[in-house]
Amino acid sequence: MREKLDKLKEQVTEKLDQINSLENLDELRIAILGKKGELTSIMKEMGNIAAEKRAEFGKAANEVKEKIMENFDIKLAALKTRIKEEKMKTEVLDITLPGKKQNVGTLHPITQTMGMLRGIFLEMGFDVMDGPEIEQTYYNFDALNFPKDHPSRDLQDSFYIEDDLLLRTHTSPMQIRYMLEKKPPFRMVSLGKVYRSDYDITHTPMFHQMEGLMIGEDVSFANFKALLTSMVRRLFGEDRAVRFRPHFFPFTEPSAEMDVECGVCHGKGCRSCKNTGWLEILGSGMVDPNVLKEVGIDPTKYQGFAFGMGMERVAMLKFGIDDIRAYYENDVRFLDQFK
Template sequence: MVERIRAIENEALENITNAKSLSDIDDAQIRYLGKKGLLTELMRNLKILPEEERRNFGKALNETKIKIEGLIASRKAQFSAQLTQNKINSEVLDITLPGKFIKRGKLHPITQVMDEMIGIFIRMGFSIAEGPDIETEYYNFEALNIPKYHPSRDMWSTLWINNELLLRTHTSPVQIRVMEKQKPPLAIIAPGRVYRRDSDVTHSPVFHQLEGLLVDKKITFGDLKGTLSYFLRQVFGKEKKVRFRPSYFPFTEPSAEVDVECVLCNGAGCRLCKNTGWLEILGSGMVDPNVFKFVGYNSEKFSGYAFGMGIERIAMLKFGIDDIRLFFENDLRFLEQF
């Protein structure tokens, strides 16, 4: 009896080992382990054997069964791995063929730069304020300490609607509008469109500015320097040097023009920076006490800083654009690049 088992085992192991395909294995499984398989038959015979024999015989039969099952499983795994491998080998794509794009649009480069800047100031704790494009002479000039017959008015070439209304020449009127309504402490930025009667490769009658205003007790010029240096390094890179240079704006005093190391030559001097190594980026200063007077703030108690910058100029420097008019022409071949 045991010999019979051994014979079946040897035959089975040989068959399975030599199997050429998954179906050979399936056949072998049926032949030996199936309902009418050889081992199954022997198993059925167990019942008629005497107790002692049955135990020995049963044990041998079980061992054989486990051996065969084990071999079947491992051979099956081999074949299936082989099949997968064959499938993989036959499936090679040309990965250089173009992908199927879900074509997204793009934000206008001015919006991209503006959003980046707004983000920096929002994280610092500033809030966004807005004002109208069509402004009164009072908000655009008078309240900003720019009297009517003062030569400083020439700093802004103005587009007028009538004697009192104009297209705002800067975002600074928003400062006045906010201060009229709110008491300090105050931390706002005012992004928006501004208008000047100018047009050439670096000047557009319509462009964008970002204005900032911080008013509280004991705000100093040092704070202005700290805030703007941090901001400019965020925009132009941590390694860039920033320089503050005395300037003049009727609504701030002291006033400072802020320069960043040239983006092209890193300060060595080139055509872009007119050999100075520096690029003028923004205007700033401590809010002039006269401006506080216009909005009813006590300049002995409060101080503040204000700043403003042209977004197109910064975008031109960041992206290497040499003609401001490209921004408003909206050629898709231009817009796609950002």
């Protein structure tokens, strides 16, 4: 049996000397070391050897196998070196040709917008919070003073998972979670995905929102108008016009919507702003006393304001985009504009 192993080793050495291509080397490797190879066949004969000689045969077989594998590795390295040298002799490199263009990706415009706003409010001393996208109706509606018959609770407007569990319709639940854990005075913002059953050129079923909250003993309506106006001017430029309109929200009183001059038509009127020259950017107002009571904050001592804005709408204003659906079509030509 030992003679078979020695003879196989000699044959492999002779055959390796004749190999001149990687393909032939691979074929020889399979023929010798493969599942049906010659060395494998010899190893299978171990069962026919007397028990007291099997250890000696196994040791010898492993030594031969290691030597054969080493010879294969040496031959492989020699072939690769020869192929590389031949390629260098024949290949011509024209250093005058222009280099290959490297395609570099960029942050999505919504991600860029969220980053800008996060930075602005961090500089203003706000905490930045995150929360669950699958939310309890208590945090999403009840604690925010939404009545049981409010339209947003309808199955056609919200995505319910269970009777008391749904995909959050706004990031406002984080205001409740935050107030239950903190004692005023404080200020915070929360950014993330929200979900509503709506789809047109200015709405998508999934979109991004940012909520803000500031509570203290002397926080006034004038404070939040000044803060939000400053935010808009820092984001869009000092010349961007803004206006506040009276509105109603269940969780704020008094309430107001904030409009920003349309970035597409610059106030002249277009389909993005429905020919008004303005785009509603956020809803805001002084936090309703009922909301403060719900989270254990004394409304006779503390007051504050809250606001919420859609990131897609803000990005439309920032970058002059006229169709919100373009964000999610994954058209590289569109995304390349924001490098």
